[in-house]
Amino acid sequence: MLTFEELGLKPDILKAILEIGFVEPTAIQQKTIPHLLNTKQDLIALAQTGSGKTAAFGLPVINQIDSESKKTQSLVLCPTRELAIQIANDFNSYTKYSKKLDVVPVYGGASIETQIKSLNKGAQIVVGTPGRVVDLIKRKKLKLEDIEWVVLDEADEMLNMGFKDDLDFILSHTPDQRQTLLFSATMSKEVLRISNNYMNNPEEISSGKRNQGADKVEHFYFVVNGRDKYLALKRIADINPDIYAIIFCRTKRETQEISDQLMADGYNADCLHGDLSQAQRDAVMGRYRKKNLQMLVATDVAARGLDVNEITHVINYNIPDDLETYTHRSGRTGRAGKAGISMAIIGPRDLNKIKQLERILGKTFTKAEVPAGDAVIEKQLMSFIEKVKSTEVEEKQIEPFINNIAAEFEDLSREDLIKKFVSLEFNKFLDYYKNSADLNQNAKAGRDRDSDRGGDRSDRRRKGGDFTKLFLNIGEKDNLNAGTLLGWINGLQSVPNGIEFGKIDVQRSFTFMEVESQHEQTVLGALNVSEFDGRKVVAEPKTGGGPRTSNRSDKSDRPDKKRGSGFKKRPASGGDRKSGGRARVKAGSGGGRRR
Known part of the structure; x- marks a missing residue:
């Protein structure tokens, strides 16, 4: 296996990426970087989300940029503003010890005048979304006559989002002698058309099989009745106290509604979809990256460019209509060498889609059971106990009160004290899951589900x-x-x-x-x-x-768990977006879990 030192990168770039934490090149980086450093041949790279694509094209391009010239020499096109910002930030981190390169991200939803000012100062690298790039070209503020490298990152997604005409327009305004680098998870007909029309005898490389998901991601599915999907989602969250998840929904409306329901039930959640303003999206993403949110409910389009390496679970509230989209979703977990879990909550009619996904990915999906109430209770209790055991005690602050506290408890045995301590924290939670129903679709007919649903x-x-x-x-x-x-x-x-x-x-x-x-x-x-x-x-x-x-139907009843259980409190405002979801709870039913 080649090391970064052996790939031929400059010492100042090596110093920067080693400081970031890069240890060994990923498979796509090992194949891409030497090609781009040693030849001007166009390149098609098939690789999944989380495979290290940004460094694969970014490091060799930066390695060859003329820092003395202020002309725009490289253009990177990507589907979303979040991804444009992330790529620009990554490029800046790669050049920490190099002579300063000006990397300017351009995208909609932000002031175009501010972006024009940055371009006028000179930008060797421009990273942008197709729509904003077209606008800047038409205004004659982005000049592409000196472009040497054009990168189409997540080309399949840009085409799926309707940017075909924009890509044609942009590529037609770049020099014929440029080097074009196309990165995609899939080789659709439209991606093939772009390569045929705008690339010259491209080399094709791939990281693993086409459409293959990350190796360290396990795939599970739960079969439930449609009316029980939200209840199953809550059970999955409750059985994983330290969950840090992204939940994918099919539509913006569903995304908003599920997010509102989770928040109303006390879960630390929020949503990301196309109807949010840029400020709202930035606020949600900032909270999620800082882990102030435990669950992010998102549409596929809104989640493009989400670069978070520690996501534990990807939950498919719906199987996507385009099964290849599942690969993009599951690629959000199992990143940076870590293990991940991808789950799908499906109805009986979706079983054929699971079989198709197994063929597409070449992986086996495990049928899992929605956890029973007793299992959830045990998991939550032991998680709480572990948090108590690991809590650091401020001796100087607590010492003055110890004698009075001990006097209050002197009539209680150790066992009684533990029982009262746990009961104070978990009584309502225990009541909620007492005699809870079996949500699995194969449960016997006639099983009472009122304990989860609050009555039919x-x-x-x-x-x-x-x-x-x-x-x-x-x-x-x-x-x-x-x-x-x-x-x-x-x-x-x-x-x-x-x-x-x-x-x-x-x-x-x-x-x-x-x-x-x-x-x-x-x-x-x-x-x-x-x-x-x-x-x-x-x-x-x-x-x-x-x-x-x-x-x-009532779907939002939720057991009460006090904030003392170790979960961070959700900010009171819950974000500044419009809330129109069907949040449905009983007064006094409790605030649910907060992390």
Whole structure:
């Protein structure tokens, strides 16, 4: 195996990458770097997400850039702004000990004037999304006549996202003598067309088999009824206390709804999809990278460019329509030499898709059982105990209180003290999972699922399950979203346990929310004597269009786990995005898990 020293890179670049933590070149780097350093032949590299592609093309390009010239010599095109920013940051880290190169990322959702100013100062390397690059070319602010290297990173994704015409336009404005480097996970017909039209006798290399997933990723699937998918997702999260996951959904709406449900249930989660502003996306990604979020719910497009090496689980809430997309998803875990787990929550009709994925990836998928309540309880309890054991004690701060504390406990045996200690933390959690249902699709018919669902739909109708829509004078500008609203209401002493809330629609300056009709006056009375973040709350029934809505299935009931269990508290605002999901909880049902 070649080392980075043997690949022919300059000493200052070697010093930088060794400091970053690069030890041995990945398979794609071993094949790509010598080719780009020793020949001007075009290159097609087939490699999966997480295989080290950025360094594979970035290191040899940087190694050959003329730092004395301010002309743009290399253009890197990629599908998303997150990936453009990440590549630019990586390039800057590779040149830490080199003569300063100007690397400018250009992408939509940010000020084009600021990007133009950076280009006017001179940029040897430009990294951008196709749409913004086209705009800058048309404005004559990005000049490509001196381009020597064009990199098409994740070419298949750019084409899938509809950038075909943009790529044609950009490549037609670059010199014929350039070296074109095309990196893709798959060799689709459109990728082949690009190579035929714009590449000259390219060398093709690959890292492993086409479409093959990461070697250290294990693949599991759970078969459940459609109505139980969200409950299964919560069980999977609960059986993995230290989960650091990305959950893939098919649509923006589903992504928002699942995220809202998780937050309303107290999980430390948020979402990433195309309707978020750049500031919102940056805020979510910043929290996720810092591990202030445990679970990120995302669409495939929004997750492109997500460069996080420690993701433990990828959870497919839906099998993607394009099965090759599964490869991209699963590549988000098992990176940097670490093991990872990819899971799919499917219905019985999706079993044929699992077989197709096994053929595509050349891997075996393991059918797993949604964990039983007893297993979840044991896992959570032992995880909590381990956290207690590893907690550092500040002797000087606690010492003055030790004698008084000991006096309070002197009548309790060691066993009684442990029982009370654990019960204080876990009573509601234990009650939630007591006699919990088997969610697996192969469970015997007639098994009662009420302990997870809070009673079936017909039972709740018999209990008076109609809903009234309320108007509240607080909204997004008050740092409100569905999760924070429900958490605040649950904390009002005058709101009794057991009240169910339906759809919540948070707007800029006001909110609509549904409450069980039989408890309408109780909730109105509590809200109208309360303040939210220092502002007096005004609540009243919504008139016009009919306030009553039919009941829907309850999927958000969640056991209470106090913050003392070691999970970080989710920030009160929960992000600054619009919250319109169907978050549905019972008042007093508890805040769920916080990490």
